[in-house]
Amino acid sequence: MRTYDQYCAAARALDVVGDRWTLLIVRELLVQQPCRYTDLRYGLPGVATNLLADRLRELEENGVISREEAPPPIATTLFRLTPRGEELKSVLEALGRWGRPLLEETPGDADFRSHWLALPLELQLKDHAPDRPPVTIEVHTGDRPIVIEAGDGSVRVRPGTVSGPDAKLTGTPPLVLGVLTGELGLARARADGLEFEGDPKALRRVRP
Amino acid sequence: MRTYDQYCAAARALDVVGDRWTLLIVRELLVQQPCRYTDLRYGLPGVATNLLADRLRELEENGVISREEAPPPIATTLFRLTPRGEELKSVLEALGRWGRPLLEETPGDADFRSHWLALPLELQLKDHAPDRPPVTIEVHTGDRPIVIEAGDGSVRVRPGTVSGPDAKLTGTPPLVLGVLTGELGLARARADGLEFEGDPKALRRVRP
DNA sequence: CAGCATCCGCTTTGATACTG
């Protein structure tokens, strides 16, 4: 672990999580809480396997993650964040907010995993009608479908599908993200290729 | 600029500010708003001069900083953050909060610059008596003295001294920081080598 | 002196292949 050797809290934090890939590993674990080595590799396209192994060891040494040998029938190593590691969520939120405008200029062929939407969506979306029955929105973009569940005043995002969703969105990540965050009107997005089925009210319920 | 090539806001942010030294350069500019190349080098002990030049060029290309040729009598290049660059303050705050516990285990011979205290102190300290006349606390630790000014409900930290401060602290950075944030009692800190002159009430006025 | 650019040895990274 290379260190800046400075008596400064930010510099000390960067000593631990400032190396390449490190914060993205934390991002993966924040979204997919306990996950396998293979899952991490899948969520971090481009990472070298030796580098991933190195980072995981360093993160464990620094108390950010823990590893656990799951007994059969799982019979594999599971990685998860420690409570200390979970506190890095605020760092990733700040980074994500700052980086949001940069998505506009991201090339269309950039890698994408649909679960990367979970954190920003849970952060930005609100349930504006806590007293009404819950609604679900299915989102089809990227590699696998995800579901947005709004109810009781909170919004959750998880991988998977649901039977009879209130709405269903299909399209490229920029279109889907734009529509969900309200930066892009539904009509405009449909003109640009977004497919929308179901009740637009479900959308309005969660938009910021 | 090496990129992760991911359609993810956090990853895009790290593309821009994730390289070694980059966020520490931003830290320097957040504290010492317009500053010279030489000032940056002083605030970033250990940075290679070519690397600093590279980073400054990249940050300028990415709209984070701007450079300005100051006319005589200054006659030098001044670097400052753009509004977009200033928004990185939230990232450094999150990192600093997370890294705070790591200061305890930082070796005593780590580099230190007293202006590194400005950001965390302005963030943590409060003026608990907004209606009373302002107070000033002079802090002598590290390379140069700094002054904490509390009044009208806000707390400011700047380099320099003041005539007739309400209190004066002298000691190592951990002692000074501990006493100011209230994690360390004044009596205990004095026993450990801290020198304190003046009115303890000034301290209580700003402690979190 | 301020603001770099160049050179050099070392470390880190990335890509691939291989193993229990």
Next chain:
DNA sequence: CAGTATCAAAGCGGATGCTG
């Protein structure tokens, strides 16, 4: 599945030199 081994390429840190 969860890594380790190997190696080329890129990045980094330190020293030094150059230019206004």
